[in-house]
Amino acid sequence: MCGIVGLFIKNKSMRDQLGALATPMFVCMGDRGPDSGGLAVFNEPTPESAQRWRINVFARNREYPWEPLIHGLRQTHPATDIVASSNHAILMTDQVPEIVARWLGEYDPMLIFLSTGRVMDLYKDTGHPRELAERYHFTDLRGTHCVGHTRMATESAVTPAHSHPFVAGNDFCLVHNGSLSNHNSLRRLLERRGIQFETDNDTEAVCRFLQWRMREGDTIEESLARGFEELDGFYTLLMGTPERLVLVRDAFACKPGIIADTPDYVAIGSEFRTLAHLPRIHEANLFEPVPEKIYSWTIA
Amino acid sequence: MSETFDLKTTTVRAINEHLHGLAPDATGVYEILNPNGSHNIAVGVDAPVEINIRGHAGYFTAGMNKQARVTVYGNVGWSVAENMMSGRVHVKGFASQCAGASGHGGLLVIDGDASSRCGISMKGIDIVVGGSIGHMSAFMAQAGRLVVLGDAGKGLGDSLYEAVIYVRGKIHGLGADARVEDLSEEDRTQIGELLEQAGLSARPAEFTRVASARTLYHWNPTSPQVSVL
Structure with a gap:
């Protein structure tokens, strides 16, 4: 199943609350992903x-x-x-x-x-997300945005390395809800170009594929457009770079996602209940991301 | 009589157990506060009561409903009113995927948009959507009517059986075996009745009728037995 959470702070005075606001989101999605979890946090540059x-x-x-x-x-x-x-x-x-x-x-x-x-820090391990949030004091974290994932493994092992977020290069991370059927051919394509993998996980292949395209000069939009052609399977992907939080769902859109846009923050979750505690959530513009549309927020 | 449940202080299980204990002819009004996206609220109710959910609800809201009139003053997650048998479910906001999936009867009204797979495999339920619906809606829909005041996404009515779809806005693509047909006087009457029941207004003549071309399924008892590969 897996859960995804993301929080992007628009109101600069709230950047010291990033962890306090994101931790209940992360812990709530432990229901969707109790076997491991991870959080990438982007510190203010x-x-x-x-x-x-x-x-x-x-x-x-x-x-x-x-x-x-x-x-x-x-x-x-x-x-x-x-x-x-x-x-x-x-x-x-x-x-x-x-x-x-x-x-x-x-x-x-x-x-x-x-x-x-x-600017990016990454915490991930096996265990219930609640346990991880306590161990690493997620409520104290500050920053501009964060990308979190709670995993219920459907393919490949449950280890710290197989937990999301996955990273490639510097300051780029990706989490994934879904499954891919052609990740081995993607992996072979990338390995022939000298790109090394740490796991046999499908998400790592997506992460390295997109980062490879960006290193070759594609924008994140161009790399995702290429991804729509190359990735065979189901995915809601949430990505972080130092400046941006980026969300996309595949054409089938059978993996969930909801966005809450407010003047102070943008919150993303697999389900509404993970956003329900956020300040003034009932005044937020709430919507579901539509298939194959790239949603992106850039820090001011 | 009227009762109020607050999900800040009680659980969905406790509320549902209470509602399941109602006599099949019980009446009354039940207020459910602070749903905060919880799943399975008011699932499996079988009594002509009124249930008001004051906020956004999660998956399977009012699933398998019989008789009850459920109103959600907010949005709902996946599969609202899935497998509904009778009664009425009214969502004041938007609905996520699979709204009214496999519904056998009753009326589902969504004031806002419904996302993909709305009315998938519907079996007699009527669904009225004030906004637009997402891709693959009414997939394998067998019976009932789906009325959409906005647009319909790609693959509308794929592998449709005998359900009928009426769309006022743009259809972004028909699924296999779905076709546009002429709107009859009978269609206009039915659209008008459903809009009235839903409390929404539009001119029935503006709708496009989509139904099955019946080339994908065969239901002729006089035809010889065909072996299925």
């Missing part, structure tokens, strides 16, 4: 964020000892900061991510890189 990289790291051990890691990392890369909770850490550094990744790989080969970018 600043002059500082343009200079630093954010590397999100995941450890299998819930009580991971981050203190010795950061101590060691600072020996060679002094200008590195860390924000850690449980088995998740955000490293903020002036160094290019590849250099830090190499260091981390030598320090502990079991660490998993969730994402790299300038």
